[in-house]
Amino acid sequence: MIRHHPDKNMLLEYTVGSLPEGPNLIVAAHVQMCTECRAQYHTMNTLGGSILENCTEQSLKENAFEQLMGRIDQSPAPKGNTAADRPKISEPLLNDAPPVVHKLLAKNPPIKWKSITPALKMCRLSTGQDKYEVSFHRLSCGGKVAEHDHRGAELTLVLYGRFSDSNGVYGRGDFLLREPGEVHRPTVTEDQECLCFSAVQAPVALTGVNGWLLNRLIPFHPG
Template sequence: MIRHHPDNNMLLEYSSGSLPWAMSLAVSAHLQLCPQCRQQRESLNDIGGALLSESAPQTIDTDAFSKLMGRIDAAEQQTREEERLAGEMGEPTARPQRPVRHTDPILSDLPKVIRKLISRREPLKWKRVSNALRTSRLTTGQDRYEVAFQRICRGGQVAEHDHRGREVTVVLVGSFSDADGVYRRGDFLVREPGDVHRPIATQDQECLCLSVVEAPVKVTGLLGWLVNPFLSFRPA
């Protein structure tokens, strides 16, 4: 059962199309897993529609999910157009690539918006951060947030860390816990600057999360002075 959700303000921003693109990606993934929030979004849309009906007519697009799909498709279309133009100018072009088929079992049951995002990219490159954690940065066509998969091994404990900026996490596979509770598939967490926690995956399976962060985390404790200088941050 999903217990953690985006608040109404974030859902309203998402529905109106004013939420930053990377954050919208996380909300969209959550909505595809959470019937409760889909219903809440519809209620917010109804309220917004009633308010708009009393105001001056204007065109508005409230389908944020379609916008997400459009952004992903537009990036691929731009690449094809650049290759076509290069070919007309006699420049060498790369051979068209087929959609990537990911054989990793942990990627077999992801929300549609995430599947579409990774199916048209190069095979994922996983970087080992610690014995418990691997991460894979995703390219999402924006320059404000870093978007990545966070993969915790069975029973793995991530180093305790602070947040220098807002972080949104959506649990996609498995579950993890920290001092504040247990988070399962579909749960949507928002961490603000100053929040400190230490995620621990359950013993029965790996945990895969989507993270959207606006600043690098800061490892606390004695390990921090050694690790923090090497923590990078790359929006893409």
């Protein structure tokens, strides 16, 4: 059961197509996994549509058409888009990932994990923008990530497994937003690995014992 969702404002920004591409991907993936947010998305879309119908042509923004097409492109998958319909991917933990993730995978080279610490691997994804680093993070069973704070926003969606931090436990489909200045230390449950999809606005600053070293080992590569 999904317990953690984007807030209403973020969902509204997603619906009208005003989120930057990095966060947009994470929210789109959550909406595709979450019936609750999908229902809200459809309600907001319907309301937005009726407002647009009452607008004059001149009052529409110049890029309204592109925004609309972008929304359609990332809207929840139609029925029938099952795992069996998709091309095979190299990472079994992503088999049940939502369509927007599979679409991104199709545009990227096969997944190559880079070890950051013994418990943490990551794979950066190319998304055609330079404001956010979009990547997968894979944590081993019982793994702990060095305590870190955030210089920019970090949006995370759990695609597989579970992890916890001082604020709660996060399972498949749960969405987290960490604001600049927040400190946390995610720990994975012992029973299975955890795989997350995230967009990071600026380099995270590791504050623990190994933080100084790791800050130099994890360069920031948006795109």
